[in-house]
Amino acid sequence: MISCSSDKENRTTEVISPNKKVKVQFLLSATKQPSYTVRFKNETVIDTSKMSFDLQNALSLKGNFEILKTTTNAFNETWKMVWGEDEEVVNQYNSLKIELQETSTLKRKINIIFKVYDDGIGFRYEFPKQENLSEVVITDENTEFNLTGNHKTWWIPGDWDIYEYLYTTSPFSKINAFKDYIPGSHLGQTYIPENAVNTPVTMKTDKGLYLSFHEADLTDYAEMTLAVDTVNYNMKSELVGNAKGKKVIRKTPFETPWRTIQIAEKPGDLIESKLIVNLNEPNTVDDMSFFKPTKYVGIWWDMHIGTGNWDYAGENHSANTKYAKELIDFASENNIHGMLVEGWNIGWEQWWDKKAKKVHFDFVTPYPDYNLKEVVAYGKSKNVELIMHHETSADITLYEKQLDTAFALMKDLKIHAVKTGYVGSVIPEGEYHHGQFMVNHFQKVLEKGIENGVAINAHEPIKATGKRRTYPVAISREGIRGQEYNAWSEDGGNPPEHLTIVPFTRMLAGPIDYTPGIFNTSLKPYKENNQINTTLAHQLALYVVIYSPVQMVPDLIKNYKNNPAFQFIKDIGVDWKKTKVLDAEIGEFITVARQEKSTENWFIGGITDENARVVKVKLNFLVPNKTYTAKIYKDKLDSHYLHNPEVYEILEQDVNSKTILELNMAAGGGFAISLIPKN
Structure with a gap:
C-alpha cells in the first residue's frame, strides 16, 4: 500500500518510500509556485526548494499554478543486468504524479513525477502536448536543492567541457569552482561560466548522513550542473548551453531527465544503491x-x-x-x-x-x-x-x-x-x-x-x-582524471586520496575506464620527474574497487612478465554476481568485495589515502561451512607510495565465513585478495 496524503486547500501532497524512511512533500507556495521538501527519518534533508523554468520569447513557467490531479502508484520488480556490479536489481518505489496548470489565460501545463525509493528519490518534469506550449526553448531550468547545513562536500567544478579534475573536499560554504581554473590549461576545451559543481556531487551532514546529487536518463536535453549559493547553502540546476544562450530545444510532449538525490547512512550504501539505473527504461x-x-x-x-x-x-x-x-x-x-x-x-x-x-x-x-x-x-x-x-x-x-x-x-x-x-x-x-x-x-x-x-x-x-x-x-x-595524468604531471599527478573519493562521486554515475594495473609506479627510466602515487598492491586492488566491464591491463609487457603479482590480474573477474562495500570512509579508505558471475570466486580490494592504516576484513559474506583458499597480495611493512612503492608480499591461507583478516595498508597502499572455493 502506498503511503501518500494530500491537502488540496493548502496545496500540498506527499509520498513516502516503501520502508517509510524517506518522505517527499510537494507544495504550492503563496504565489502558487511548485516546491518540494525531502525528509529522512523525520529529519529534513532538503528544505523547501522551488521549481521553475525560464523560456525564450515566452513567460517563465514559475507561479500561478493549480493542481489538476494527483496520481500515486506502487511498483516492485526484480530485473537482471546484462552485465554489471550485481546480477539482479530490485526496483521498488512509490510514485506521485502531480498535474499542474496555470490559472492565467495561457493555461500552460506541466507535470511533475516523483519516485521515492528506500535509498533516495528521483523526480522529473513532463511537458504535455498543448496548444500554448508547442515548442519549448529553455534558457534556464531553476530546480533548487535547498540544503539544511554547511555539509562536507566532495566536488569538481561545473565545467561545460570536461570532468578531468581532482576532487576538492571542503565545507559547502567554501566551494569555489574558479579557484584552480586556468583557461586553456588542458587539451580539453574548458569553460566554467559560474560558481557551479558537476554531478555526482556528494556530501556528509553533521549528523553523519550521506547525500549525493546527480541525474538519470539524460536524453535529448542538456547536462545539469549545480550552481551553488555558498551563503544560503542552496544549489540550483544550471544547464549547459551553447554560444547562442539556448540550453534545451524540444517540441512537446517531452520529459526531462530525472533529478536524483541518493540518501545513505553509510558511504558504502551509496555505491550499492541502484537508484540511477532503476530510473532508466528497461533494456x-x-x-x-x-x-x-x-x-x-x-x-x-x-x-x-x-x-x-x-x-x-x-x-x-x-x-x-x-x-x-x-x-x-x-x-x-x-x-x-x-x-x-x-x-x-x-x-x-x-x-x-x-x-x-x-x-x-x-x-x-x-x-x-x-x-x-x-x-x-x-x-x-x-x-x-x-x-x-x-x-x-x-x-x-x-x-x-x-x-x-x-x-x-x-x-x-x-x-x-x-x-x-x-x-x-x-x-x-x-x-x-x-x-x-x-x-x-x-x-x-x-x-x-x-x-x-x-x-x-x-x-x-x-x-x-x-x-x-x-x-x-x-x-x-x-x-575522470585518469591514470594518464600520473605520466603527464610533473606536479605530482593524482594524489593517493583521489581514488578513495572517486567511488563515492564519479563511480555513482556508472562504470569507469580508469586503466589500473601499472606495476612500474616510479615510471623510471621514462618519466624521471613523474610517478604514480600508489603502491603496486594499491594498483591491484583497483581492479575490484573501480568498476568497469572492460578493464585495461595497460603497463608494458616486460613489467608484468615474471612478476608474481600479475597472477591476480590473470585471475580477477570483470562481470559480477554480487557487490558489497565492506567498509569505507570517503577520502580515506575503501574495501570492496565482488563475486564473479560465472564462478563461486570472490575478489576483495582495499585502498587507502596517504595515511597508513590497519583494517579488519570480515568474510561473513562467504557461504557458511565452506572453505576457501585466500591469496592475499599486500603491502610490506616498509612499503610507501613515495619511497618504496613496488614491494609487496603474497600470503596464502584457508578461510571461511567466520574468518576476520587483519591487514596493513601502507601510505598510498592497499591489498587484493582472491577467494577460491576448495575442491
Whole structure:
C-alpha cells in the first residue's frame, strides 16, 4: 500500500518510500509556485526548494499554478543486468504524479513525477502536448536543492567541457569552482561560466548522513550542473548551453531527465544503491551476445610514457602490426581477451591543433605499418578480440559524416567494441561537450553500436546517467582524471586520496575506464620527474574497487612478465554476481568485495589515502561451512607510495565465513585478495 496524503486547500501532497524512511512533500507556495521538501527519518534533508523554468520569447513557467490531479502508484520488480556490479536489481518505489496548470489565460501545463525509493528519490518534469506550449526553448531550468547545513562536500567544478579534475573536499560554504581554473590549461576545451559543481556531487551532514546529487536518463536535453549559493547553502540546476544562450530545444510532449538525490547512512550504501539505473527504461537491445565483459591490453601507455608515438611521422610509431601481434600473444597467454590499438589511422600528426586546419581523421584507413585485417585475423586465431579506436578530436561534423563507413568496417571485420575520444573544443563552434547537441551525438553513436553490434567505451564523454540499462552497448566511459595524468604531471599527478573519493562521486554515475594495473609506479627510466602515487598492491586492488566491464591491463609487457603479482590480474573477474562495500570512509579508505558471475570466486580490494592504516576484513559474506583458499597480495611493512612503492608480499591461507583478516595498508597502499572455493 502506498503511503501518500494530500491537502488540496493548502496545496500540498506527499509520498513516502516503501520502508517509510524517506518522505517527499510537494507544495504550492503563496504565489502558487511548485516546491518540494525531502525528509529522512523525520529529519529534513532538503528544505523547501522551488521549481521553475525560464523560456525564450515566452513567460517563465514559475507561479500561478493549480493542481489538476494527483496520481500515486506502487511498483516492485526484480530485473537482471546484462552485465554489471550485481546480477539482479530490485526496483521498488512509490510514485506521485502531480498535474499542474496555470490559472492565467495561457493555461500552460506541466507535470511533475516523483519516485521515492528506500535509498533516495528521483523526480522529473513532463511537458504535455498543448496548444500554448508547442515548442519549448529553455534558457534556464531553476530546480533548487535547498540544503539544511554547511555539509562536507566532495566536488569538481561545473565545467561545460570536461570532468578531468581532482576532487576538492571542503565545507559547502567554501566551494569555489574558479579557484584552480586556468583557461586553456588542458587539451580539453574548458569553460566554467559560474560558481557551479558537476554531478555526482556528494556530501556528509553533521549528523553523519550521506547525500549525493546527480541525474538519470539524460536524453535529448542538456547536462545539469549545480550552481551553488555558498551563503544560503542552496544549489540550483544550471544547464549547459551553447554560444547562442539556448540550453534545451524540444517540441512537446517531452520529459526531462530525472533529478536524483541518493540518501545513505553509510558511504558504502551509496555505491550499492541502484537508484540511477532503476530510473532508466528497461533494456531495448534484443541481443548483446556480441559483447562479453573482458580485460584488455593495448598500445596506449607507450604514448604516455614516451616509448612510442601515435602519429606515423613520429620517431617510433607504436601502432604497428608487429607490436600488435606481440600484445595479442601476451593477452592470449594470460586470460585476457581484448586488445586496443590507438594511433592506427591516418590523421594524428596535428590532431590536437585545430588552428592548423589539418585535422582530418580517417576512420577506415590505417597507417602503412599497420595491417588492420591481419591483426584482426591474428587476434581471432588467439581468442583475442580487437578493440577499435576512434579519436574524433571533437570534430563532430567530420565524425558524423564517417559514422556509417566507420561502423560498417567494424561490422565487416567483426570488431565488437570501440573506444571513442573527443579531445578539444567542439566543432561546430559554439557547442560544448556537455550540451544538448553532444548529448544527442552520443545517442547517435550508441544507436550505431546497436545497429552494427559494437559496444561503446567513450572517453571525454557526456557523464553516465544510467542509460547502460536501456542501452547495454554503453559499456564504459572515462569522464575522470585518469591514470594518464600520473605520466603527464610533473606536479605530482593524482594524489593517493583521489581514488578513495572517486567511488563515492564519479563511480555513482556508472562504470569507469580508469586503466589500473601499472606495476612500474616510479615510471623510471621514462618519466624521471613523474610517478604514480600508489603502491603496486594499491594498483591491484583497483581492479575490484573501480568498476568497469572492460578493464585495461595497460603497463608494458616486460613489467608484468615474471612478476608474481600479475597472477591476480590473470585471475580477477570483470562481470559480477554480487557487490558489497565492506567498509569505507570517503577520502580515506575503501574495501570492496565482488563475486564473479560465472564462478563461486570472490575478489576483495582495499585502498587507502596517504595515511597508513590497519583494517579488519570480515568474510561473513562467504557461504557458511565452506572453505576457501585466500591469496592475499599486500603491502610490506616498509612499503610507501613515495619511497618504496613496488614491494609487496603474497600470503596464502584457508578461510571461511567466520574468518576476520587483519591487514596493513601502507601510505598510498592497499591489498587484493582472491577467494577460491576448495575442491
